[in-house]
Amino acid sequence: MEYTQQSGAREPDAPATREEVAAALEQLAFLAVRHLTxxxxxxxxxxxxxxxxxxxxxxxxxxxxxxxxxxxxxxxxxxxxxxxxxxxxxxxxxxxxxxxxxxxxxxxxxxxxxxxxxxxxxxxxxxTLSPEDEQALADAVRAATPAFQRLVESAARARKSPGDTAS
Amino acid sequence: MEYTQQSGAREPDAPATREEVAAALEQLAFLAVRHLTxxxxxxxxxxxxxxxxxxxxxxxxxxxxxxxxxxxxxxxxxxxxxxxxxxxxxxxxxxxxxxxxxxxxxxxxxxxxxxxxxxxxxxxxxxTLSPEDEQALADAVRAATPAFQRLVESAARARKSPGDTAS
DNA sequence: CCTGCTTATATAGAGGCATGATATAAAACT
DNA sequence: AGTTTTATATCATGCCTCTATATAAGCAGG
Incomplete structure (x- = not known):
């Protein structure tokens, strides 16, 4: 456990925390499951x-x-x-x-x-989105894809060697 | 059906297509189901x-x-x-x-x-990601959040009035 | 009031999907 | 040969969903 569990209010320019990213990915996952399944x-x-x-x-x-x-x-x-x-x-x-x-x-x-x-x-x-929104989404996907790719690979490795916190 | 179904080869600088976004979401859904469930x-x-x-x-x-x-x-x-x-x-x-x-x-x-x-x-x-990858992911999430929020709302509306193509 | 329509929930029966416990059979190892 | 390990199958159970149907309450008209 080397990450810090932050929970207080954030300054406007603060970088996204892992919790923010986690929450966003979670919402994304719900959308995917509900509409792409x-x-x-x-x-x-x-x-x-x-x-x-x-x-x-x-x-x-x-x-x-x-x-x-x-x-x-x-x-x-x-x-x-x-x-x-x-x-x-x-x-x-x-x-x-x-x-x-x-x-x-x-x-x-x-x-x-x-x-x-x-x-x-x-x-x-x-x-249904505005062209600007669609563009923003597309750009974000492009930007995030390489990192996300590595995240998926890391996740796959994590499954093989179960050093997980029990759930 | 007013969107265009693109399927040919893309130029290197072409914007992300909806197919790219779809593929990314798909991978995310898999990650979510496998690791967040x-x-x-x-x-x-x-x-x-x-x-x-x-x-x-x-x-x-x-x-x-x-x-x-x-x-x-x-x-x-x-x-x-x-x-x-x-x-x-x-x-x-x-x-x-x-x-x-x-x-x-x-x-x-x-x-x-x-x-x-x-x-x-x-x-x-x-x-498990490199700091650069994590930063890239965080930035992308930040950039995409407003548009994504609207996408989720639109999706919720779509569920209520089923004007979908049957699947 | 009683008949009939609609609405809200329940029940029955069937199949997909997962589990743990156990059986079978082939391979491998003494 | 006998034991253990490996690969797959079977059994019993429970969750989760479906379609079809039943119950029961509200509602409307005679």
Whole structure:
């Protein structure tokens, strides 16, 4: 714990505190969840499909740990996705225990479809803003992207080695 | 549909497109769900509690429509929250049909606890960044906040009057 | 007052999604 | 060969959501 927990009133020119950034990111997250979420498949399902799309066929247990769910949860999820023809299962010739899960073309199409839907909804939302606001938002996104990218990577690492404060 | 759907290659100095903003928000949503989510209660449960905290006792049906779930879903959710002593139900003296749902002190405490947890986790994450990255993120958040605030309000209005493209 | 319409909430049944505990089977290691 | 470890599956349970339907209170007209 090396950050300082500030809670008093701030001067007008003071830099944004971590708490400010946290609050803003939180609000952003709520917006994202409420307006960019498709109801068709679950978050874990979408995330797993995306992973299979990026990284190719994977073992069940690897998927489970990467997605942060238990192995039985992943088994069930894969069974459902299989029923929907979004993934297929192939036995590993080198190891009779493992099952390799691979995304199907239908799975890829679903991912693309979801992405289109999200982008369109967001575009509609952005279209309600004034051009100045939209520009400000776009500039901020541009400016923040590299740092945010590293934040996401750091977060991914944090998941692997759980030095977290228990929650 | 008055926005233009751009999809070609972009010049290096081109302004951020809506697709870029969408991608950024998407990544943020993933980060949020993976790292800012407490497993104790669901998203809808937390959001409903927050609403009850902000807006005071409300009818079941009003909560359902505001949260975008069906009335039976809200009935069940409230039943669960009631079992956990996070909300209470009071009969409306003016209308024998309605049940007013109110947050309890325990509910408020849970909200505060969750917020503390999220902020702390995010602060830890931010602390892993270089000072430059953290500054960049803070500056971007500051710059984007007013526009983003209006975006959130616009989004809230959009939920009320569903002129959406079906998804 | 009684019939019928609307509104507010509840119940029933089904499926997705997660869990912990446990079973099975293949691989690996004495 | 026997034991342990690894990979996956199954079971029972609970949350969360849905659609369809039931109950019950308010409301309107005869």
């Amino acid at each position: 498709n109801r068709d498949i679950s978050f874990t399902a979408a995330s797993t499909l995306g992973r299979l799309s990026r990284e190719g066929p994977s073992r069940l247990t690897a998927l489970a740990t990467d997605e942060g769910v238990t192995q039985p949860s992943m088994t069930q999820l894969i069974q459902r996705l299989e029923r929907q023809d979004l993934v297929t299962r192939v036995d590993d010739p080198h190891d009779g225990r493992v099952v390799l899960v691979a995304i199907t073309d239908a799975g890829r199409e679903l991912l693309a479809e979801r992405r289109r839907g999200r982008t369109n909804r967001l575009a509609e939302l952005l279209a | 407490n497993r104790d209660i669901s998203f809808t449960a937390a959001s409903t509690l927050g609403r009850l905290s902000r807006e005071g006792p409300s009818r079941l049906t009003a909560l359902a429509t505001d949260e975008g779930v069906t009335q039976p879903s809200m009935t069940q959710l409230i039943q669960r929250l009631e079992r956990q002593d996070l909300v209470t139900r009071v009969d409306d003296p003016h209308d024998g049909r309605v049940v007013l749902v109110a947050i309890t002190d325990a509910g408020r405490e849970l909200l505060a606890e969750r917020r503390r947890g999220r902020t702390n986790r995010l602060a830890e994450l931010l602390a």
